[in-house]
Structure formats: structure tokens, C-alpha cells
Amino acid sequence: MIDVNDSAIVRVAAVAPCNVMVVDDDELTRAKLASLLRLAGYEVQVASSGEEALRVLGVRPCHIVITDWEMPGMNGLALCRALRLRDGERYTYVLMLTVHGDKNDILVGLGAGADDYLVKGAQVEELLARVEVGRRITRLEHSLRVTGEENRRLSVTDPLTGAQNRRFLMKYLPRELERSRRYEHPLAILSCDIDDFKRINDGFGHEAGDEVLQHFMTRASSCLREAIDWIARSGGEEFVVVLPETKLVGASCVAEKIRLALTGQPIPTSAGPLSVTVSIGVTALETVHELATISVVELLRAADHCLYASKNLGRDRSTCMRPELAASMLSAAPAGARNEVN
């Protein structure tokens, strides 16, 4: 297997740490492979069976598994299959290293989920080269996964404020409503609109306008429960705050906190400190009847109706109404009232 007379063995230390697990029931084989891999710059852990490998991997995942085929208990094939079931979280590259060298054995090994197959007795250089292939592939897979996650995050995030975007709102608000329906728990939303935003943009520039939006997001977020409530930027200067498990009274308190958080201190901008106010419409689904009959669109519309009421009453305030009342009030409002907002 080894011929290192004159040529040195290429050492492939991973740029990022690369963990390799050696699974073999033979203690000396494990020791030798582990020493070799450590010399080559890999971090190594060992296991003597498939069961032990899975147990250790559950605690400390690794990038590459080099496994024997025949082992007492769970063999290498079963280990491969079990690892493939875990690929959702992180891909584990599997190199099967065994004495089984028939073509059919190789097909069976690869069919069980091994990425590569090497017969024991191959040169050390070949083993290390193949492990390096595994390191490259797992690194690429990791980078692909990170990029995918980042793309997913960006696709539902407003880049300016970091709030969720409208796409997220229209995807996850229905889910919140479904959950509230299932458990018959209340659900409140706030429709927020920064007052006179056009005047800020026109008078102080878009940069200042952007800074106002960012500060609104920061201050509003500080008034919410972490990992429960969330904010989406639904339009230019419009935000929707979603408050699961919250009744109208509680939502009204949150709305006032947000309003005061914004108006309490001028916002520092590149055009100087600006006093900014916000109008908020608050509504909530509380009863089983409301939960069962009011749709997401109707809920958003009700919050908007309350928002219009706040605007029409002079801005810098919050208005709370149950959805059905908000709907009936809007139907009674004069035509064009909606256009008076802002």
C-alpha cells in the first residue's frame, strides 16, 4: 500500500478545518488511517462500528467518513444508507474502504450511498487524493448551501431595513392565521405608516428618508417579542407588525410603545436630527367566529382602515378596532377617504 521511498506524500491540510471519521472494526487499521490523515492535516475521529459512528456523528458531525464494509453490527452499507437519510442538514462524503474489490461490490457500495470506493491495499497517495476530493466536494457543498440559505433569506428580506418583505408577509401571515385558527388563539396586526414621509424625502433627501425607515425598524423591533412577533415592510413607508397570541388590548399597548419609541427622540440622519411620527392601525382576531370567517386580506384591510382613521384624526396616533367594526366604518366613510392618507 505504501511506497514513500523518495517522493513525499502530499499533505492536504484543509483551508478550513476538515473532519474525517475512520470507521473500521480493526483497531490497528483505525490507528494507522487516523495517524495518516492527521499527518495530512485532517482532524480525525474514529469509530469501530456503524452504530458507534452514527452516535459520534450525532454529537460531532464531520465532513468525510471513511468506512469499512464488513463490521460487526451495523456494516458499512447500512451506515451509508443511514448517513444519506441525514443529508438534509449537512452532506457527509462517504469513502468506502474495503477488501471487497469486485465490480459488483463497488456497484453495491456506491448504490448504498458511498461517494467513492477504494479497495484496501491502494497506495497511500491515492487514498489521500481521494480524501482530498471529498474535502473539495464537501467545501463546495457547504458554500452552495450557505449561498442558497442567503438567497432564501434575501428573497424574503427588505435589504434597506432588514424587515421581512411583502412576499414574506403574504406567505407567512396566512400561516400565522392558520395556526391561530387551529389553536383558537388570538392574532393581532398593526399597520404602520410613517407620517409625512414624502415631505421627509423631498425636504431632506432620500438618504435621510432611508435612515428614517431604518430607525423605525430598529425602534419598532425593540418593542416586540423576539422570535414571536415580526415586522414586514409592506410598501414604501408602510410596515405591518404581526403579533401572534395577542388580543386587541395587548396590540394597542404595543402600537403605543412603537409610536412613542419613534416620536420620543429625534432620528439622527445625515440631514440632521428629524422628528418623525407614525400613524398606526390596530386590529385583532379574538373570537372563534372572527378566526373562522375573516381572511388574511380582510384582516390587512381592517388594519388599514384603522390606519386611515389615525391619519384622518390628525396622525401620530394609533386606532384600534375589531375587524368587523373597521369594515363597517370604512363602508360608511366618504368616498376618497383612503386617498387622504399621508
Place this chain on the structure above:
Amino acid sequence: MKSTERASCTAIPAAAYDEQFQELRGVFCARLRSDRRRLAVLSAELARAETNATPVYTDIRAMAHHLGGAAAVFEIPDVAELAYSLEQAARAAAIVHADNADPAVWSALESLVDLLNAMNGEMANGERYAQSAA
């Protein structure tokens, strides 16, 4: 990034490699002596298994598999090859429930034991196999 990549692709000096594995290989060669004794025991069991030799063939196959894999990893190809032949012969004999006189198994068994005996003698004299570890 680039320089890190280049710097990380250094080489394991052959001397470091030898130093690292000399001891492990010595342990493996010592283990070959107990493997030889185990094969002798299995030979005796096979000779006695006149009614049902299949369990002994199964044990021989497992033993040969284990020995062959380790020998391959420890770069003793002649042991690895003979162990592989024995494994194959014992597997075939177990499948067809051959009697205890399967010629392929006995031939492979004797070849392997002879080789281990020879190695044992050489190792005792500090020759080939022990030397090759250095």
C-alpha cells in the same frame, strides 16, 4: 486565500511518515503471530468438523477477511492476497455447505499459515518483515 492554500499544500516528509508508522507496523507484525495461532486453531476445528463444517468455514472467512484487510492497510500484500484467497474459498465452501475437506480452503489455509510461519521465522531473526517496518 491563495497563499494559504499554497502554504497548506506542504508535504509529509517520508522520514516523518516512517517514524509515525514504524511502531504501528511493529504491533501489526506482532499480531500476525496470534493470527497464525488462531488460524491453526481454526484448521484443527475444521479437521474435526466432520458433520457440519459450515460454521467453521464462516469463522475462517471472517478471520481471513479481517486479516486480509489489515494486511493490505499495513502494506503486506502477499499476506493480503493469500488471506483474500482463503476468504473467497471459505465463503464458497460455506455457501454450498461443503464437507470439511474442501480442497480450495485447505490449500489456501496451508499457504497462508506457511507464509505466516515463514514471516514469523524472519521476524524472529529480525529479517525482512521487521526490517521493512523501518
